[in-house]
Amino acid sequence: MTRHPRLFSLPYFILGFLFTYLAIESVHETIWNVTTIALAALAAFDFSTALRLFFTPRR
Template identity: 60%
Template sequence: MMKGSPLQFALFYFLMGILFTYLSIQSADETIWNFFTIVLAILATLDFGTAIRLLILHFKK
């Protein structure tokens, strides 16, 4: 089984964060205060946070 480096996983999470941000912007029709938009924004935030933590881990290593 192949193991990825923290840098590879950080890039993956960063791209997923961009995707979820794009989807949340597209789902905001009249207002941003609907369930789907908020869930996508929360997922994007978690993905960006994970990407930052993995980048820090990569540079410490």
């Protein structure tokens, strides 16, 4: 059974949206706090991984 990379990109998209939502909710007075920046960095990593998996060519 072959594993399809497009199927594995779905959890990364979901985690990216979750981390983006948590980053937006963690902003209290300013955006420049450690929690917001860390969550935004995790979301960016998840979105980039999801896009890389989604656009991998089929063999």
